[in-house]
Amino acid sequence: MAIEKLLIANRGEIAVRIIRAARELGIATVQVYSKADKDSLAVRLADETVEIGPPQASKSYLNQAVILDAARSTGADAIHPGYGFLAENAEFAAAVEATGLIFVGPTAQSIRLMGDKVAAREAAAAAGVPTVPGSQGRLDSAEAAFALVERTGFPVMIKAAAGGGGRGIRIARSAEEFHHLMPQAQAEALAAFGDGGLYVEKLVEGARHIEVQVLGDGHDVIHCYERECSLQRRRQKVWEEAPSPSLASAIREQLCASAVALAKAVSYRGAGTLEYLYDDRTHEFYFLEMNTRIQVEHPVTEMVTGIDLVREMIRIAGGERLRIHQDEVRVSGHSIEVRINAEDPARNFLPNPGTVSALAVPVGDGVRFDSMLYQGYTVPPFYDSLLGKLIVHDKDRSGAILKLRRALAELNVEGLATTKPLHEALARDADVQAGCFHTAWLEPWLESHAATLAAPSPAAKVAP
Amino acid sequence: MATQQIFSPLPGIFYRKPAPDKPAYKSDGDVVADSDTIGLIEVMKSFNEVKAGAAGKILRFLAENEEPVMAGQPIAEIDV
Numbered sequence: 001m002a003i004e005k006l007l008i009a010n011r012g013e014i015a016v017r018i019i020r021a022a023r024e025l026g027i028a029t030v031q032v033y034s035k036a037d038k039d040s041l042a043v044r045l046a047d048e049t050v051e052i053g054p055p056q057a058s059k060s061y062l063n064q065a066v067i068l069d070a071a072r073s074t075g076a077d078a079i080h081p082g083y084g085f086l087a088e089n090a091e092f093a094a095a096v097e098a099t100g101l102i103f104v105g106p107t108a109q110s111i112r113l114m115g116d117k118v119a120a121r122e123a124a125a126a127a128g129v130p131t132v133p134g135s136q137g138r139l140d141s142a143e144a145a146f147a148l149v150e151r152t153g154f155p156v157m158i159k160a161a162a163g164g165g166g167r168g169i170r171i172a173r174s175a176e177e178f179h180h181l182m183p184q185a186q187a188e189a190l191a192a193f194g195d196g197g198l199y200v201e202k203l204v205e206g207a208r209h210i211e212v213q214v215l216g217d218g219h220d221v222i223h224c225y226e227r228e229c230s231l232q233r234r235r236q237k238v239w240e241e242a243p244s245p246s247l248a249s250a251i252r253e254q255l256c257a258s259a260v261a262l263a264k265a266v267s268y269r270g271a272g273t274l275e276y277l278y279d280d281r282t283h284e285f286y287f288l289e290m291n292t293r294i295q296v297e298h299p300v301t302e303m304v305t306g307i308d309l310v311r312e313m314i315r316i317a318g319g320e321r322l323r324i325h326q327d328e329v330r331v332s333g334h335s336i337e338v339r340i341n342a343e344d345p346a347r348n349f350l351p352n353p354g355t356v357s358a359l360a361v362p363v364g365d366g367v368r369f370d371s372m373l374y375q376g377y378t379v380p381p382f383y384d385s386l387l388g389k390l391i392v393h394d395k396d397r398s399g400a401i402l403k404l405r406r407a408l409a410e411l412n413v414e415g416l417a418t419t420k421p422l423h424e425a426l427a428r429d430a431d432v433q434a435g436c437f438h439t440a441w442l443e444p445w446l447e448s449h450a451a452t453l454a455a456p457s458p459a460a461k462v463a464p
Numbered sequence: 465m466a467t468q469q470i471f472s473p474l475p476g477i478f479y480r481k482p483a484p485d486k487p488a489y490k491s492d493g494d495v496v497a498d499s500d501t502i503g504l505i506e507v508m509k510s511f512n513e514v515k516a517g518a519a520g521k522i523l524r525f526l527a528e529n530e531e532p533v534m535a536g537q538p539i540a541e542i543d544v
Binding site for chain 1: 474475476477506507508509510530532
């Protein structure tokens, strides 16, 4: 059943992206919005709009009953959840289908399976996809733990089974350290959590974050190659690119084949991303988790493959089979995306909502700006700080970096501080230009470049 | 005795508790020191503490828990 009217249960730049894709497919759009978003670009663009509640996301964008009512009252036949909010909520996906509507995404069962870390790891292992070596479950004795680390090798992380958020983690670099730390960790876990159970996991130091884009129709699955997103601050990606600058082509084929094997094993439907840690010294990769939705950084894949991922996921949700054969997916050139957030790099990334008093958007061949901004728009303080994404594409990586510098110089957002100066500094950095980085690279770099970031950038003074 | 208002330093959502399952930082009638935290403002998913800014007794809160507030909006009145 082809979709005729699509409700977008999201906001910001991704809502705009989905409206554009739907319109290109001849599908009418319904944008739901909170009171704080009544002047948003998505609301201005959509064919119909429905207010769904106050600014707080818990009372609007996360309110399942109100969103389902909006779909019924407007006669929408499908709901696109975007990313965040309800995108990976299995209960919502089930409720949408129970109402007789289409959920643009995977089945509730797939969301539930991949949302459960232990189940996802087991599914990966069953499909022959490597995971970070470690204990399958909790270890209650030091002997059992030591037998395990003799197989995984050092360094290892010792984690409290009942812990979380980094609490109770110790790193052992040798057998001596392990024997010394293990009883301490057990005693501390017992004291802190009332449970002395531990997990042991190999520590992959200096690992890169590489992820594989897949598209499935519930029967077949193809991959659209990988993205590298190693430049992260507080586990938030700030710069993403495709292809990865660090993968040899033989490893790339193995990595992408593993992603397809796992997605096929769970009969995956829609757009999904499998995240991996990659050790560029040993060329080993380890599956971390699968995100069962479209991702923020999807445009870099679109730029290098020419595949419109959002249009494809809508077509699949409407009942079409995959239209692209794996042999037809080819990577051409290099693409980089940088996140333009309402955060001030000169003031430790302080969130900075405000009114856009002037806006100049870069254009030209191979430059794309996916954003929610327009001149005069007041960015509300209630949601995440992503304003938009500047994406460039060129023949090769060095060409893409030069184009990024050119496009950043043309981008001018006045009225609020953004992360543009961070990206200008990164694009001039020798390590970034050489592709020499890993997931723990950016935070120390930010500390050592705090003075540079605090100074007004020369480009800002000569903005067009 | 003078009455002084405590203003929200940022726009966002005002919370009176450190976490949903925790008790409120302060209640109407509580005595506060100037460095005491009286609430949190969530702006773009980052949480910022609001200090009393003066010693005294909280007469009343002017903003509810989880209420959207603007920068400069009074959120409580204290007797100093």
